[in-house]
Amino acid sequence: SAVISQKPSRDICQRGTSLTIQCQVDSQVTMMFWYRQQPGQSLTLIATANQGSEATYESGFVIDKFPISRPNLTFSTLTVSNMSPEDSSIYLCSVRQTGANVLTFGAGSRLTVL
Amino acid sequence: SQQGEEDPQALSIQEGENATMNCSYKTSINNLQWYRQNSGRGLVHLILIRSNEREKHSGRLRVTLDTSKKSSSLLITASRAADTASYFCATVPFTSGNTPLVFGKGTRLSVIA
Numbered sequence: 122s123a124v125i126s127q128k129p130s131r132d133i134c135q136r137g138t139s140l141t142i143q144c145q146v147d148s149q150v151t152m153m154f155w156y157r158q159q160p161g162q163s164l165t166l167i168a169t170a171n172q173g174s175e176a177t178y179e180s181g182f183v184i185d186k187f188p189i190s191r192p193n194l195t196f197s198t199l200t201v202s203n204m205s206p207e208d209s210s211i212y213l214c215s216v217r218q219t220g221a222n223v224l225t226f227g228a229g230s231r232l233t234v235l
Numbered sequence: 236s237q238q239g240e241e242d243p244q245a246l247s248i249q250e251g252e253n254a255t256m257n258c259s260y261k262t263s264i265n266n267l268q269w270y271r272q273n274s275g276r277g278l279v280h281l282i283l284i285r286s287n288e289r290e291k292h293s294g295r296l297r298v299t300l301d302t303s304k305k306s307s308s309l310l311i312t313a314s315r316a317a318d319t320a321s322y323f324c325a326t327v328p329f330t331s332g333n334t335p336l337v338f339g340k341g342t343r344l345s346v347i348a
Contacts, residue, residue: 125277154335163323164278176275179335198281218280222327223268224336226277 122218123148127227134235136235139202142230144214150218154224155187158211167212170197204234240339241324247345254311256342258324258336259304265327268336269309272321281309288327316348321326 124147131145134140152171156164167187176189189196195230200219211231215224241258244290257265266285280315284291284300284307291298297310304327311318325336 127277166335169335191270208250213277218348222266222334222336223280223283224270224278224325225280229279230273231275 122225123216125148125214125216125225127214127228127230129230130228131231132233133202134232136205138204139200141198141200141202142212142231143228144197144199144227146216151194153191153197154188154215154217155197156168156213156215157197157234158213159228160209164213167199178219201232206234207230209234241322241342243342245343245345247347248314250314250316250346250348252314252316252342254318254346255315256307256309256322256344258307258339260304260307260324260326260339261305262269262326263329264302265329265334267298267307268326268327269298269307270323270338271297272323272341274320278323311344314344314346316346318344320344 126145128143138225152169154169157167158164166179167182168178170189170191171178172191187204188200194222211229213229215225215226239257264286268283269281271281272278282293284298295312300307321341322340323341328334329345
């Protein structure tokens with residue numbers, strides 16, 4: 122299965138600032154998924170990032186708050202904009218394994234917003 | 236919306252004991268999967284069971300699926316301290332196309348040496 126490198130692994134941010142999370146995959150993949158995991162909670166899908174087209178956002182998530190780039194088939198970024206303490210979460214990127222609806226995840230980016 | 240609901244929310248057992256976690260879901264599914272997450276890291280896929288299967292084994296893991304009750308269980312036999320993690324079920328709703336997985340709330344398992 123694919124190997125995903127995600128960075129930063131953790132960061133502490135000030136309210137009102139923005140942070141970009143990077144996700145690099147060691148193979149070409151069609152779709153990449155960005156999830157949020159709030160403290161002690163499950164994973165919620167933010168958006169699906171497709172190469173060459175705009176990301177598809179889930180209900181409750183908007184492009185202005187979580188802009189996503191997908192410049193090629195191995196890389197994507199998620200920006201958390203104008204952060205507030207409620208954005209403190211782990212953000213995870215993932216890809217679907219070839220031929221199966223099974224996900225491989227990056228190690229996650231733990232954001233703390235003060 | 237959340238599809239899977241695991242219980243218990245937290246489970247603490249002694250090393251060598253068996254651990255059983257349950258997952259209930261609400262709609263028809265193509266398959267159900269279990270993932271493990273160590274200490275706030277990324278999730279690792281453990282096992283997948285299709286809607287037409289009732290039981291599946293992988294090493295010390297045993298998964299059952301009861302589609303009539305819309306429930307699944309994950310059994311870890313002869314647990315080890317290294318099994319300490321959060322375990323999530325995830326369902327693939329029964330629709331056409333590549334539907335995103337929907338994750339449950341997870342069970343935090345602590346295995347005490």
